[in-house]
Amino acid sequence: MTEAQVYDVVVVGSGGGAMTGAFLAQRAGLSTVVVEKTPLVGGTSAYSGGACWLPGSQVQQRAGISDSTDGARSYLAAVLDGPDQERVEAFLAHSPELVAELEEAGIPFEWLPFSEYYDAPGRVAMGRSIQPVSIKRGDLTPEVAELVRPPVERDRVGEGGRNTLSGGQALIARLLEGFVGAGGTVLTDLPMTGLVVDADRVSGVAAMTPEGPVEIHARRGVLVAAGGFEGNAEERAAHGVPGDVAWTMAPRGTNTGEPIAAGVAIGAAADYSGVGWFCPGLEQPDGGGSFTLGFRSGLMVDANGARYANEALPYDRFGRIMAEAPERIPSWFVFDSREGGRLPAIAMPEGDPAEHLAVGTWVQADTISDLAERIGVPADALSATVERFNGFCASGVDEDFGRGQDEYDSFFTGGASPTPCDQAPFYAARFVLSDLGTKGGLVTDTAGRVLREDGSTIPGLYASSNSAASVFGPRYPGPGAPLGSAMVFASLAVRDMLA
Numbered sequence: 001m002t003e004a005q006v007y008d009v010v011v012v013g014s015g016g017g018a019m020t021g022a023f024l025a026q027r028a029g030l031s032t033v034v035v036e037k038t039p040l041v042g043g044t045s046a047y048s049g050g051a052c053w054l055p056g057s058q059v060q061q062r063a064g065i066s067d068s069t070d071g072a073r074s075y076l077a078a079v080l081d082g083p084d085q086e087r088v089e090a091f092l093a094h095s096p097e098l099v100a101e102l103e104e105a106g107i108p109f110e111w112l113p114f115s116e117y118y119d120a121p122g123r124v125a126m127g128r129s130i131q132p133v134s135i136k137r138g139d140l141t142p143e144v145a146e147l148v149r150p151p152v153e154r155d156r157v158g159e160g161g162r163n164t165l166s167g168g169q170a171l172i173a174r175l176l177e178g179f180v181g182a183g184g185t186v187l188t189d190l191p192m193t194g195l196v197v198d199a200d201r202v203s204g205v206a207a208m209t210p211e212g213p214v215e216i217h218a219r220r221g222v223l224v225a226a227g228g229f230e231g232n233a234e235e236r237a238a239h240g241v242p243g244d245v246a247w248t249m250a251p252r253g254t255n256t257g258e259p260i261a262a263g264v265a266i267g268a269a270a271d272y273s274g275v276g277w278f279c280p281g282l283e284q285p286d287g288g289g290s291f292t293l294g295f296r297s298g299l300m301v302d303a304n305g306a307r308y309a310n311e312a313l314p315y316d317r318f319g320r321i322m323a324e325a326p327e328r329i330p331s332w333f334v335f336d337s338r339e340g341g342r343l344p345a346i347a348m349p350e351g352d353p354a355e356h357l358a359v360g361t362w363v364q365a366d367t368i369s370d371l372a373e374r375i376g377v378p379a380d381a382l383s384a385t386v387e388r389f390n391g392f393c394a395s396g397v398d399e400d401f402g403r404g405q406d407e408y409d410s411f412f413t414g415g416a417s418p419t420p421c422d423q424a425p426f427y428a429a430r431f432v433l434s435d436l437g438t439k440g441g442l443v444t445d446t447a448g449r450v451l452r453e454d455g456s457t458i459p460g461l462y463a464s465s466n467s468a469a470s471v472f473g474p475r476y477p478g479p480g481a482p483l484g485s486a487m488v489f490a491s492l493a494v495r496d497m498l499a
């Protein structure tokens with residue numbers, strides 16, 4: 001590709017927000033191209049569980065969940081910290097409309113019972129998240145099936161099913177199928193490097209092919225929805241994002257933030273205060289971190305052998321507490337052999353326990369004191385911590401951190417209170433601070449239009465997903481907040497382009 005190409009809409013990136021925008025734009029009759037840096041479509045969104053936090057939808061109503069936009073408004077009012085209320089209102093108003101539009105366009109969803117992340121007014125029991133209905137690989141056109149990024153376990157360690165696409169894979173596959181079927185164009189292996197500006201209006205993107213630079217022009221607008229800068233060490237440091245590029249969950253070689261930088265380079269305002277979507281990360285033998293949630297037993301300790309939080313907290317909340325003190329990274333998750341030497345949690349991917357033990361990301365010992373010695377934490381302190389924790393398990397009350405008291409805590413244990421750590425041999429698994437992406441980026445308005453510092457819009461430029469500063473700021477209200485907000489603002493951007 002050497003000549004400039006012209007479309008109505010250029011979408012940069014191919015995650016859930018990007019593909020929602022691309023699908024809706026193409027379906028509305030706008031010629032649309034998706035510009036994707038890697039050979040595969042879907043990014044971190046394809047790794048995801050596909051939960052979409054889209055309150056007040058017809059999918060919830062079908063499932064008999066009592067909820068309303070008003071309930072979600074109360075919940076966000078209690079959970080968010082100084083939000084841009086106009087954007088919050090736009091999110092709330094458009095969520096049900098978007099779900100209706102997608103379902104009408106042939107993308108079916110179902111309710112996903114998954115507890116919300118804060119015990120706050122307006123919380124709905126078992127949540128207000130929905131997910132796309134799974135799809136069989138054989139029901140996709142072969143070119144689409146080949147383009148969708150595999151699940152994280154397969155992408156990183158070569159494990160996992162291939163025949164049914166569920167969660168984030170189903171989301172990407174269904175949107176991609178619809179997009180391609182409607183005549184949309186996907187250009188892979190094409191990193192966007194900058195924005196083309198024509199008389200104060202963004203009129204396209206610059207991108208790099210193996211043969212050299214190209215320009216792709218957009219008559220209506222450019223939607224930047226290409227992840228955050230989680231894979232860029234310098235940018236992380238510059239904006240105070242804790243963690244490490246090795247520990248992020250974004251696919252390797254994807255989200256390094258140049259689309260955000262391109263916006264800033266032409267005068268866009270950026271807001272980095274949302275920081276990131278965090279989680280405890282099980283350290284892998286190759287130095288990576290694995291998104292881990294749903295601890296069923298065991299306890300997390302710092303370098304001093306002390307607990308510092310309720311291990312069953314929603315992962316972003318736990319991750320933020322982990323980031324508060326240097327002795328918490330790395331932490332050690334101490335567990336017993338009640339699950340046969342497997343981690344009593346969901347880690348994506350978990351990795352092979354034998355390999356973990358061989359390289360020392362996990363250690364095993366017959367007593368807690370020996371375990372402490374092997375991981376280099378004070379034995380007296382760790383023994384006292386485990387004894388105290390076991391006492392809480394016996395009494396049913398975690399007097400230090402309240403583990404087991406919230407609906408979310410017991411979601412993964414089937415309602416049971418924390419179980420003691422008392423069955424030898426004992427294990428300790430090293431944990432780092434991982435993330436599901438950064439959430440600081442371009443400042444946008446209620447229609448996803450990118451703003452300058454003075455609040456004026458940059459004509460022709462839109463942003464959503466982790467390329468835009470999150471509508472939720474530093475909070476993660478519930479399962480599916482990243483994808484839900486990404487999809488809503490991408491859709492609103494397309495509406496604005498159509499207006």
Ligand SMILES: Cc1cc2nc3c(=O)[nH]c(=O)nc-3n(C[C@H](O)[C@H](O)[C@H](O)COP(=O)(O)OP(=O)(O)OC[C@H]3O[C@@H](n4cnc5c(N)ncnc54)[C@H](O)[C@@H]3O)c2cc1C
Nearest residue numbers: 013015037043044045048049050051192227465466480483
């Ligand atoms: C295991 C796991 C489970 C999760 N589950 C959920 C869930 O259930 N619900 C939820 O809401 N969130 C979930 N998340 C978080 C969520 O997946 C991400 O935060 C979100 O998908 C990020 O979307 P995005 O579009 O910003 O980035 P991505 O989905 O990563 O997509 C960005 C794309 O842009 C491309 N790109 C980057 N730079 C360029 C460039 N210069 N030019 C062209 N293309 C570029 C990348 O290659 C990539 O394909 C989960 C995350 C993980 C890892």
